[in-house]
Amino acid sequence: MTSASYFTALGDGRYRATEHAGSAWGDDGLHFSPVAGLLTHHLEQWRGAHADGAKTIGRVSFDILGRIADDEIEIETRVLRPGRTIELLETTASIQGRPTITARAWALSDVDTSAVAGDEWALLPSPDGLTSSPVAETWPGGYIRSIDVRHAGEPRPGRAAAWITTEVALVDGEEAGPLASYVALIDTANGIAVREHPSEWMFPNLDLTIHFFRRPEGRWNGFDTTVTFGPSGQGLTSSVLYDLAGPVGTAQQLLTVRPNTAPLR
Numbered sequence: 009m010t011s012a013s014y015f016t017a018l019g020d021g022r023y024r025a026t027e028h029a030g031s032a033w034g035d036d037g038l039h040f041s042p043v044a045g046l047l048t049h050h051l052e053q054w055r056g057a058h059a060d061g062a063k064t065i066g067r068v069s070f071d072i073l074g075r076i077a078d079d080e081i082e083i084e085t086r087v088l089r090p091g092r093t094i095e096l097l098e099t100t101a102s103i104q105g106r107p108t109i110t111a112r113a114w115a116l117s118d119v120d121t122s123a124v125a126g127d128e129w130a131l132l133p134s135p136d137g138l139t140s141s142p143v144a145e146t147w148p149g150g151y152i153r154s155i156d157v158r159h160a161g162e163p164r165p166g167r168a169a170a171w172i173t174t175e176v177a178l179v180d181g182e183e184a185g186p187l188a189s190y191v192a193l194i195d196t197a198n199g200i201a202v203r204e205h206p207s208e209w210m211f212p213n214l215d216l217t218i219h220f221f222r223r224p225e226g227r228w229n230g231f232d233t234t235v236t237f238g239p240s241g242q243g244l245t246s247s248v249l250y251d252l253a254g255p256v257g258t259a260q261q262l263l264t265v266r267p268n269t270a271p272l273r
Contacts, residue, residue: 014176014178015042015046025038025078027150031149039151045192047109049188051113063115069112071109096114138171139158143199146202166201172196172200187224194259197259198213203235211265216259243263243265
């Protein structure tokens, strides 16, 4: 029977992925996107029990320290910098006995700035009326099969705007908050504006840094994404992030670019 979640909670901060979290770069790994959502979910649950949950997370940065194997994930969160108005938290995911991903989040106290709120980014067209894109023809893996991608206009190499959603829950039997559910789709940005076909070139990301200027809401993630390859093996995926009400922040991903000597299955 197919599971309707990306992860199953095992207790004591331990989780196991389902087939929906499968990597696009190999059959025995996990896609980073739902894993990032899982770390955010754990961080928010921990904050609710141990820290000031009233603060709003304005930045989350992830560093991928090694291969994300399809095995049990153990997660721990701690406060690095406590404070009345701002605090810095760190969440670490360990797989096969070693730290594999670290996430650091800045949380800020809310202040009413609605009188001066504003931005200069254009809106994306609504996902309603857009057709689903056949991304599974380019990318394999359980995670890719679990999402609905709708490009807003014709993508070109290294440039695309798109909406992404999923019907798959983050953790079986647990209600994830809007932030964790939103973060769980952001790493997909690196695959919606493909500059070179992944059967010929690899360009996995080493990190993901997200800045928010307001809380994202709803079940749709919008992306206005540019992928850049440099001349010496580095690349960058840059995205403006949206929900249905408009822009919410930005995301950056550092890429390691190299020829693919083991074509995707």
